[in-house]
Amino acid sequence: xGDSSAVAIVSGGMDSVTLAHLLKDEGxxxxxxxxxxxxxxxxxxxxxxxxxxxxxxxxxxVDISAVGRLLSGSALTDDIEVPYGHYAEETMAVTVVPNRxxxxxxxxxxxxxxxxxxxxxxxxxxxxxxxxxxxxxxxIEAFDAMxxxxxxxxxxxxxxxxxxxxxxxxxxxxxxxxxxxxPYEDTWSCYEGGEVHCxxxxxxxxxxxxxxxxxxxxxxVYRDREAAKAGR
Amino acid sequence: xGDSSAVAIVSGGMDSVTLAHLLKDEGxxxxxxxxxxxxxxxxxxxxxxxxxxxxxxxxxxVDISAVGRLLSGSALTDDIEVPYGHYAEETMAVTVVPNRxxxxxxxxxxxxxxxxxxxxxxxxxxxxxxxxxxxxxxxIEAFDAMxxxxxxxxxxxxxxxxxxxxxxxxxxxxxxxxxxxxPYEDTWSCYEGGEVHCxxxxxxxxxxxxxxxxxxxxxxVYRDREAAKAGR
Numbered sequence: 001x002g003d004s005s006a007v008a009i010v011s012g013g014m015d016s017v018t019l020a021h022l023l024k025d026e027g028x029x030x031x032x033x034x035x036x037x038x039x040x041x042x043x044x045x046x047x048x049x050x051x052x053x054x055x056x057x058x059x060x061x062v063d064i065s066a067v068g069r070l071l072s073g074s075a076l077t078d079d080i081e082v083p084y085g086h087y088a089e090e091t092m093a094v095t096v097v098p099n100r101x102x103x104x105x106x107x108x109x110x111x112x113x114x115x116x117x118x119x120x121x122x123x124x125x126x127x128x129x130x131x132x133x134x135x136x137x138x139x140i141e142a143f144d145a146m147x148x149x150x151x152x153x154x155x156x157x158x159x160x161x162x163x164x165x166x167x168x169x170x171x172x173x174x175x176x177x178x179x180x181x182x183p184y185e186d187t188w189s190c191y192e193g194g195e196v197h198c199x200x201x202x203x204x205x206x207x208x209x210x211x212x213x214x215x216x217x218x219x220x221v222y223r224d225r226e227a228a229k230a231g232r
Numbered sequence: 233x234g235d236s237s238a239v240a241i242v243s244g245g246m247d248s249v250t251l252a253h254l255l256k257d258e259g260x261x262x263x264x265x266x267x268x269x270x271x272x273x274x275x276x277x278x279x280x281x282x283x284x285x286x287x288x289x290x291x292x293x294v295d296i297s298a299v300g301r302l303l304s305g306s307a308l309t310d311d312i313e314v315p316y317g318h319y320a321e322e323t324m325a326v327t328v329v330p331n332r333x334x335x336x337x338x339x340x341x342x343x344x345x346x347x348x349x350x351x352x353x354x355x356x357x358x359x360x361x362x363x364x365x366x367x368x369x370x371x372i373e374a375f376d377a378m379x380x381x382x383x384x385x386x387x388x389x390x391x392x393x394x395x396x397x398x399x400x401x402x403x404x405x406x407x408x409x410x411x412x413x414x415p416y417e418d419t420w421s422c423y424e425g426g427e428v429h430c431x432x433x434x435x436x437x438x439x440x441x442x443x444x445x446x447x448x449x450x451x452x453v454y455r456d457r458e459a460a461k462a463g464r
Contacts, residue, residue: 064296070294071345098345099342106334107335114303114330133385134381146371147334149371150334150365150371
């Protein structure tokens with residue numbers, strides 16, 4: 001790997017923080033990019049920055065909250081109530097910010113061209129395929145093909161999209177992270193963005209399940225473990 | 233066409249204003265989207281808004297200047313001197329904001345999904361192919377293919393990219409616009425963003441040439457017609 005450099009989109013959640021640790025382990029010179037699209041769980045961005053400090057990576061937050069405001073109809077940016085339960089339920093479709101990954105990835109490619117990086121890395125995983133078309137392998141392949149046309153002659157000719165988790169479940173990502181020593185207590189998932197994780201929203205539900213399935217201790221502090229267990 | 237609606241990326245320059253008039257003429261319900269990526273010629277955005285008012289189109293400016301600040305190395309957003317002459321000269325490559333069209337188009341697609349529009353329209357033209365890979369037909373085709381994957385199941389299933397000028401020269405665009413009665417004096421090209429068009433920078437040079445080649449009177453006020461004629 002040697003001098004290869006990567007621009008990784010890191011939200012501060014478990015998947016993208018694991019991605020950053022994996023890239024570091026693979027020897028990449030790392031730049032972490034957080035995108036503030038006006039999400040309610042802005043708190044996670046602080047965890048992205050801590051990840052960058054921990055891995056001695058350079059770090060930028062890019063504010064595109066004006067875009068988020070335009071893209072109405074999403075519970076992540078609007079005042080619609082955040083639905084509880086699994087993503088794989090139809091009600092969770094409301095948490096989709098239209099075209100979010102294409103927007104974030106195209107910005108990351110701009111940064112990668114400017115930095116002459118070889119890799120844009122993102123943490124899409126198999127668990128997201130059901131609801132989010134822009135997390136699926138077909139999208140990733142088409143995006144990489146588009147970018148090869150978009151920046152032809154600019155930046156590093158080797159520049160490509162790297163999504164090592166695209167066929168992994170969230171539990172398998174936790175297994176990878178545990179083997180790399182990722183401090184998961186220093187990641188943030190909850191869509192509510194409270195003092196501690198709520199334990200009830202879609203991401204909290206999937207977070208807990210991932211640790212359970214991976215057999216990795218969950219050190220997360222949840223606001224209401226009991227209410228969560230009761231399946232509220 | 234009837235009830236078809238289009239989101240058009242309009243900068244306030246001649247090409248995109250002509251595009252908006254063409255879409256209106258083709259019967260689209262129009263939403264104009266201007267992207268403020270921190271360009272120095274921000275003045276053009278006011279011309280985009282006037283175009284929207286003229287065509288009774290809805291209008292948004294989306295501020296992604298934070299992205300522009302990240303993408304260093306471009307004379308459009310940095311303090312590098314704007315080069316004079318034609319785009320088709322190598323020195324003009326410095327005016328490229330890395331991946332600009334992919335970023336703007338992916339935002340426009342997000343807006344189009346939220347609005348359930350059938351069309352995202354953009355004004356790339358043949359004269360840009362030389363320097364900008366993200367204006368070429370291969371890019372446009374790859375982008376459309378990517379977007380079909382990215383928003384599958386969201387927005388209007390017919391949503392597609394429409395770039396009617398991709399094989400036209402700037403002069404041919406002016407011919408189209410003249411036949412539609414586009415008021416070109418209400419468009420802005422100059423990269424310097426002064427009181428009137430400088431008449432010397434790359435876009436001014438191409439603007440003047442387009443009117444000449446199209447045989448359409450150029451009502452633009454240039455700061456220094458004489459210096460321009462001397463080919464400075």
